[in-house]
Amino acid sequence: MPDTRDGGSFDYIIVGGGTAGCVLANRLSADPGVTVLLVEAGAKERSPWIEIPAGFYKLLTNSDFNWRFTSEPEPNTLHRRIAIPRGKGLGGSTLINGMIYVRGQAQDYDGWAQRGCTGWSFAEVAPIFRRIESYDGPDPSGTRGHDGPLPICEVSERPEIGRAFLAAAEQAGFRRNPDYNGDRQEGFGYYQVNQRDGRRVSAAKAYLAPVRHRRNLVVQTGMRVTRIELSAEGRAVGISARQGNDSVRFSARREVILAAGAIQTPQLLELSGIGDAGRLRSLGIAPVHDLPAVGENYSDHFCTRMNWRVSRPETLNGQSRGLSLFRELLRYMRNRSGILTFGTGLAHGFVRTREGLEGPDVQYFFMHASYGNAAERKLEREPGMTLGIAQLRPESRGSVHAVTPHIGDQPAIRPNFLDTEEDRRAMIAGMRIGRKVIEQPALDGWRDHEMSPGPGCTSDADWLEFARSNGQTIYHAAGTCRMGSDPSSVVDPELRVRGIDNLRIVDASIMPTQVSGNIQAAVFMIAEKGADMILSSRG
Structure with missing residues (x-):
């Protein structure tokens, strides 16, 4: 040596x-x-x-x-x-x-x-x-910073399916929130990301x-x-x-x-x-x-991902292939817009799964894409959409x-996910609410059928089994x-x-x-x- x-x-x-x-x-x-x-x-x-x-x-x-x-x-x-x-x-x-x-x-x-x-x-x-x-x-609450070193903006692309998802959330009884980083987190809207001019x-x-x-x-x-x-x-x-x-x-x-x-x-x-x-x-x-x-x-934040087949072709599954991808590459090179500006989330939701909570305990990540392998983000060929569900304040410790x-x-690394009754309850309730949102009329023109966990998943035991067998981390080790x-x-x-x-x-x-x-x-x-x-x- x-x-x-x-x-x-x-x-x-x-x-x-x-x-x-x-x-x-x-x-x-x-x-x-x-x-x-x-x-x-x-x-x-x-x-x-x-x-x-x-x-x-x-x-x-x-x-x-x-x-x-x-x-x-x-x-x-x-x-x-x-x-x-x-x-x-x-x-x-x-x-x-x-x-x-x-x-x-x-x-x-x-x-x-x-x-x-x-x-x-x-x-x-x-x-x-x-x-x-x-x-x-x-910045309706006047609580945001506007001259710091980290640029923050809402996602710039607003595809029609994203607007339909937010309409479905309102039909399910949830409010739109113009700024979840303001004085109130609860509600649905578009995610904020650290980008400038379409660049990370x-x-x-x-x-x-x-x-x-x-x-x-x-x-x-x-x-x-x-x-x-x-x-x-x-x-x-x-x-x-x-x-x-x-x-x-x-x-x-x-x-x-x-x-x-x-x-x-x-x-x-x-x-x-x-x-x-x-x-x-x-x-x-x-x-x-x-x-x-x-x-x-x-x-860490444990996340399940529910997937639906989409009846229209306008999802990332098809837009990121072949001639469509070539067009999107040209679009990004020309003006830094298009699908290459997307990260992991288009629209968000923060909800309470039961009465008596001081604030939301579940977060949603909606994306007009579906994955054959969620951990590696490998897209399927057929059009799809995904709703990720994560409990915000897990009690389990590893x-x-x-x-x-x-x-x-x-x-x-031993995360010990889903170790407490509250963690299991919140995840099950969050998935049930997520299905309720996607089943609203605003998405009727997009939703073909639920792929995972599928309509046969109805009991708490079914939902928990789906979480145990399919859930992943969303990379928030702490x-x-x-x-x-x-x-x-x-x-x-x-x-x-x-x-x-x-x-x-x-x-x-x-x-x-x-x-x-x-x-x-x-x-x-x-x-x-x-x-x-x-x-x-x-x-």
């Missing part, structure tokens, strides 16, 4: 160049008096498909841009291995996600504050959301690209961090990493900041000797700091833990380094790792509970707030 070379010393070392890492690199390097190192395991983001919104179909299963994790087989989901996509490269999951931007509900963040996460109530984080956003849509805007594009020229910011790609270096006094003093066959060590004068995400942040902590001492010893890792909560509290002392070996004020949490409300000085975590792993919707907006907010905390602590 070659000797480890000295990579130099920096004030701040950021581990992970995904959503949070790009924000942190921007904000921390704004002070020319400090030096910042951003280390990303993925290569440079070189693919023509990144900026094309529909390019996620190409990138979602590409190992150059996706770590391609899978869950462990579990009885709740009939021992299936479920894909857990995680973005790789500068921009992380914003390179391959559906671009859907959802703040969540105010009570999500108020719930964090009530759990002891001081400073994280919605009133305190709402200004940060406004700082992030450059929103060009309707990743975290790297919005936050990192404008500051790459800064002389005090160094960005290393293709470099895998293998360990956090700790002093005998329990202080993070740097990192060890590998780049090709080279071993490199970097020193941190102020802080090491983990932004590797809800899967790899807990794995890296464990490989560095921070975690449950007994578990670490069983892996041959010498414990440095006993912190049993590392890797626990895993949560775990992520290292299985070997080697960073290159995938950790064991919670594995839980924030809290209690001693059993991994980080305190300032995002400092308990028991280790100069080490913070700033990514989705710190979320105590899920937010009500796609989590990329919350991760941008966490990173902005984390940067504020780091900068304010310099004194």
Whole structure:
């Protein structure tokens, strides 16, 4: 093995160049008096498909841009291995996600504050959301940001079938909502996405690209961090990493900041000797700091996808083939419009599945497409439409833990989906309501027949079996380094790792509970707030 070379010393070392890492690199390097190192395991983001919104179909299963994790087989989901996509490269999951931007509900963040996460109530984080956003849509509540670094717009294409779906939702008794990120989430409408002029805007594009020229910011790609270096006094003093066959060590004068995400942040902590001492010893890792909560509290949004055959040809199944696809390519090249601007959702719905709930507990994703393989987004040849159903605030909790002392070996991911009675009830109720919407008269001219689960699915047992056998994640892994004020949490409300000085975590792993919707907006907010905390602590 070659000797480890000295990579130099920096004030701040950021581990992970995904959503949070790009924000942190921007904000921390704004002070020319400090030096910042951003280390990303993925290569440079070189693919023509990144900026094309529909390019996620190409990138979602590409190992150059996706770590391609899978869950462990579990009885709740009939021992299936479920894909857990995680973005790789500068921009992380914003390179391959559906671009859907959802703040969540105010009570999500108020719930964090009530759990002891001081400073994280919605009133305190709402200004940060406004700082992030450059929103060009309707803002009837006056709560949106309009000059931030991240452009947000409603989906630009409005196909006739999408309008029919929204009419069907109104016929089923649900309201139209002009802005689900405003003062009320409940209702149906078009999704908001991080795009500008028909192009995807990743975290790297919005936050990192404008500051790459800064002389005090160094960005290393293709470099895998293998360990956090700790002093005998329990202080993070740097990192060890590998780049090709080279071993490199970097020193941190102020802080090491983990932004590797809800899967790899807990794995890296464990490989560095921070975690449950007994578990670490069983892996041959010498414990440095006993912190049993590392890797626990895993949560994700579980989603079922109901499909219908469509009686008209105007769906993505046909429009993305042959001569139709060629015409759409020309259209996109000419004016950045057409089907290539679509991500994973056209129209949304946020509903309450029972009386007495403070806010919606189920989210819908309508798309005029149907998939032979939902996990890989492989379209069928015949026209179809899909309604995805996800419970917003799952109670089930799982775990992520290292299985070997080697960073290159995938950790064991155990989501434990559908473990609680409430999770099962909400999913069943959400699917029943979804069928009710699609069966409204507004879709009579489109709906041919229900393919999955099919009209034979009527009892609660039938619906639950469908969820267990067909449900997938919608890629919102979170919670594995839980924030809290209690001693059993991994980080305190300032995002400092308990028991280790100069080490913070700033990514989705710190979320105590899920937010009500796609989590990329919350991760941008966490990173902005984390940067504020780091900068304010310099004194």
